[in-house]
């Protein structure tokens with residue numbers, strides 16, 4: 001066993017994944033924090049909670065809309081490269097570049113809205129991701145201009161450069177989504193960690209009236225709100241980035257009791273965990289409750305969350 005450990009130690013300095021190491025360093029590099037703080041602050045200020053912000057986050061779709069929008073531009077630009085390499089009709093390439101450029105605006109608007117409410121490490125990677133994509137956009141705009149003014153060869157060169165830079169932007173976007181879980185549902189697993197059936201939670205008398213508290217079911221934290229003889233229970237970790245919902249504020253939205261996450265303001269309906277306002281796009285797992293004659297509160301996951 002010791003020999004095996006020694007062998008692994010000896011191999012450690014040799015790295016196979018320089019790109020991942022580089023991005024890991026980027027996550028922890030504070031050099032970009034000043035512009036990040038400023039830009040994120042401006043976006044949040046100019047885009048207050050409301051329908052436009054919810055739309056850009058993708059609340060209506062149930063997940064962020066930035067990634068699928070980005071696929072449109074990337075797809076158009078990749079297809080342009082194929083047309084250029086095969087000497088196809090230049091009008092088709094121009095149409096694809098134009099479509100990719102036009103689609104970049106809503107893509108960027110959705111992306112910067114999501115980015116403005118991420119953790120700092122995610123924002124650092126996102127900042128470089130955005131810079132790469134803006135550079136790609138500039139290169140494709142230049143490519144289109146050259147093509148429209150009869151300089152096809154120069155236009156193709158700029159397009160290939162643009163594709164390389166857009167590829168870098170896409171790689172960083174993938175890092176944010178899959179390594180840093182930006183945009184992922186951070187509460188998805190909660191209901192699956194609770195065994196089926198009813199579970200004892202606490203005594204009704206031990207719950208404060210009208211004030212949210214956290215209670216544990218094994219190692220799972222639950223948001224619990226009691227109003228007189230009614231009790232509502234949600235997963236405590238916010239589906240956006242796992243903020244502690246029990247530390248949030250109770251509010252009434254469209255006649256429904258809601259909890260507002262203390263970290264970035266996601267608003268969930270307390271009765272069923274539905275998203276009322278983003279940045280969260282995924283519903284908060286809700287639990288069914290019942291109160292026994294002796295005042296014991298029991299919970300079980302909503303069947304729809306574990307089916």
Ligand code: FES
Nearest residue numbers: 238241243261264
């Ligand atoms: S963690 Fe971001 S809104 Fe809850």
